[in-house]
Amino acid sequence: MHPEVSVILPFFNAELSLQRAIDSVLQQSFTTFELLLINNNSTVKSEEIAKQAAQNDSHIVLLNEKTPGVANAMNCGLKNARGRFISRMDADDVAHPEKLQKQYNYLENNPSVDFVGSEVEYVPHIEENKGFRRFVDWVNSFHTPEEIKLKQFIEIPVINPTIFFRRQLFEKYGGCRDGNFPEDYEMQLRYLSHGAIMAKLPEKLLEWHDYSTRLTRTDKRYSTEAFFQTKAVYFKQWSKKNNPFHPNIWIWGAGRKTRQRSAFLQEHGLNIEGYIDIKKTKPDAIFYKELPQPGKLFIVSMVTNTGAGEKIREFLHQRNYCEGKDFILMG
Structure with missing residues (x-):
């Protein structure tokens, strides 16, 4: 059966959490999907988990992306995706069983909306970080396209592993760009700059697990200065219009x-x-x-x-x- 939704899950040395993430996708109430596992130069142990999962379930396609970086892994998934809709998933996280169904229903019932996320449940695995907690409370506090437009330059308005969007977006405006900037935020600002309508479901449909190894903590591309540089690029375009x-x-x-x-x-x-x-x-x-x-x-x-x-x-x-x-x- 041709998949309606392509779930893209890049992974890199995620043997401690990968199986849990895969299982949460396979246990979705929505069943017309494919799960694209993108191996981005992982250790043998992570690769074996993915290979075994692919052998056991026909929903899963295992792909390899040799060029390092989550943007390149995401683009590998986009190039191979067959679904009308694209859903993103991280190897650290856990999707609620109704996530795909609820997001699919929302876009089917709201044809003017291009892109939908959801609230998240924050699950820290390190000493509580008040900054991350404040960010989660903030990003969970607004949902409408109007609010997202107004808040887009404060921080990333939709947490990346919750995103679910029409494939036409990346066909028209491209996928992830790789550079010295946060690729997920850049992509959302780019789509918004082209007039994409984004919304967020007022439900916690993802457990967002916070480890010390999360890229937002370890990679300079996710520094505050990198975010401000990215904002500047798209604010100029916004300013011209508004x-x-x-x-x-x-x-x-x-x-x-x-x-x-x-x-x-x-x-x-x-x-x-x-x-x-x-x-x-x-x-x-x-x-x-x-x-x-x-x-x-x-x-x-x-x-x-x-x-x-x-x-x-x-x-x-x-x-x-x-x-x-x-x-x-x-x-």
Whole structure:
């Protein structure tokens, strides 16, 4: 039977969790799928687990991608996928039995939506990381296409192993790009920049297991600076369409780190007219309480302190600034 859904699961030295991840896909209530296991130069032990699984279940296709990197492994899966829909899975994680069915139903019933994720259950295997926990709480807190559009420059809006999308997206706009940037975030921003509609189911359909070996912890391509560089590329395109004062912007945050990161925007042609700060002691910055009425400038908030973004949004809303028209959060 031709598969409706192609589940792409890249793996690299994942012998401790690979079987569990595979089993969670094979135990799905939705059955018209293929599971593409992409071996990306793993040890013999991981490869043997995958080979045995492929021998035991006809849903599974084992592929080898010799070029290192998860982007290359993902692209190997995309090139070989036969389904109308693409689902992503990580070797560390566990899919809820209803994940594929619920995401498939959602896209079938919502033809205007191209891409759907879900909430996740955070499962730490190391000492509790408050930053990761805050990120999960944040990413689980919004679901609509409108919210995703407005929050896309804060952080990755959909956790990658929850994604489920129409194959036309990568046929039109490409798959993963390999470089010194977070490939999953870049792909989502690229799709959004082309007008893709993304949503998220308000259910925890994946256990997101956090190990010390997770790439987001160990690879410099997932550093905060790499994220800001990626944001800068796509914010320029967004600004052209949405900022009435493009390329002119004001940066909320006048500290050293914020100025360094705002330089990424300048490199892509944005013109920083000035800075806004909560302290009156910054001689080259506007004191935040002295902002003009809406319609005079466009603000990009780049403050990353915990909770600062929500306070800035609340303050600007009180001043009748409209998010997406008068300001955007980027941190």
